[in-house]
């Protein structure tokens with residue numbers, strides 16, 4: 001059998017995190033009771049007019065600059081005409097002729113090294129509604145809440161050669177959008193959706209093969225599997241002397257195969273024409289510079305700086321910069337403590353564990369980093385011991401509240417004063433006569449046992465150093 005090379009291009013839709021929809025004032029929030037985020041504009045009533053949400057343009061320009069694109073100065077919107085029950089206007093407002101961003105690129109890294117993936121264009125458009133199929137009654141209902149939610153469609157060049165590159169690109173895209181604050185890119189909620197265009201060609205052939213398109217695959221894991229399956233399928237067809245039909249296929253993640261959904265439509269089928277209801281949008285030099293100046297520090301730069309400036313292990317820096325929620329916690333706690341390494345340790349071990357035990361994804365954690373900072377400060381200053389610190393963190397994590405107040409009201413301050421510790425230890429020694437005499441006869445390991453008993457008697461609040469010192473002193477007297 002010949003060797004084949006796979007060629008992939010992606011069309012990624014990101015729902016923008018604006019308060020309101022792209023052409024009306026309805027809420028753009030995910031979910032809600034069906035048909036409660038709806039008005040006459042987004043439900044397609046005749047005679048209504050769209051008003052462009054200025055924020056959408058801002059978010060598109062931010063994304064375009066972050067992805068190294070040229071920004072189109074004179075933007076227009078076009079109508080893409082098609083009838084579908086979840087699209088009440090029977091056309092979608094999109095951008096065909098003048099997309100807002102073009103000719104960008106994203107640098108990715110895989111086990112095989114670095115590569116650059118070209119971005120063909122990014123355009124603004126509106127989302128359609130949702131059909132809900134009821135398996136019990138066999139009826140289909142329509143929910144217009146998502147109609148008119150703003151989308152960016154990011155179209156890549158056919159530059160991918162492996163599933164690994166696709167995953168690296170999507171991860172980077174998601175990171176970038178989250179850092180920009182323009183989209184939360186949650187595949188599980190549909191705020192990031194990916195169409196995979198895939199073809200194969202014999203190794204060494206210059207021309208691309210015919211591609212198929214797999215629509216809206218719901219997770220990175222499923223994308224990986226769909227790519228693997230479709231690659232094998234196409235190679236089999238070609239090896240058996242057949243040819244690939246350009247079509248849209250759907251990936252069934254449970255049954256693990258793709259099947260034909262419809263033959264591929266092309267731009268003519270949609271009878272695109274400029275939308276007569278919307279004015280062109282011009283982007284000035286000043287506006288562009290303003291947006292450029294407001295771009296945040298992105299994951300790559302942050303990761304590198306955490307290692308260089310704070311001395312964090314690369315592994316830690318990688319995890320923290322992988323989610324903006326963790327970056328926020330880390331940076332706030334560091335501002336409070338000035339001890340980035342301590343913060344990273346607490347975050348990587350204690351906080352992520354609490355989050356995991358609770359079943360929350362790290363990217364959804366909303367814990368206030370300032371409180372973590374306060375706890376670390378109390379531990380570092382010897383006000384509470386590490387163990388108490390951990391307990392306070394768990395308490396504040398689940399039930400909220402102020403760590404300092406909690407320590408005070410629960411009387412958790414560390415006891416290191418020997419006049420408070422020694423009487424308690426004397427009682428412990430009296431109650432553990434056997435262990436004491438064995439220790440005095442030379443059994444060293446009993447010392448650790450007595451430390452444990454003393455810590456327990458002091459209800460875990462004592463400074464372990466002070467307990468050891470007091471034990472050594474009192475046992476020394478008995479020798």
Ligand code: ADP
Pocket residue numbers: 007008009010011155156157158159197198199208209210211265266267
């Ligand atoms: P359409 O608008 O009809 O979906 P485009 O030409 O805009 O088609 O391409 C859509 C996506 O398909 C782009 O991401 C592009 O990179 C990718 N693509 C185009 N040709 C091929 C091919 N032969 N193999 C794999 N991907 C391709």
Ligand code: MG
Pocket residue numbers: 011195213
């Ligand atoms: Mg397409």
Ligand code: ZN
Pocket residue numbers: 021024025026037038039040041042043148
């Ligand atoms: Zn509306």
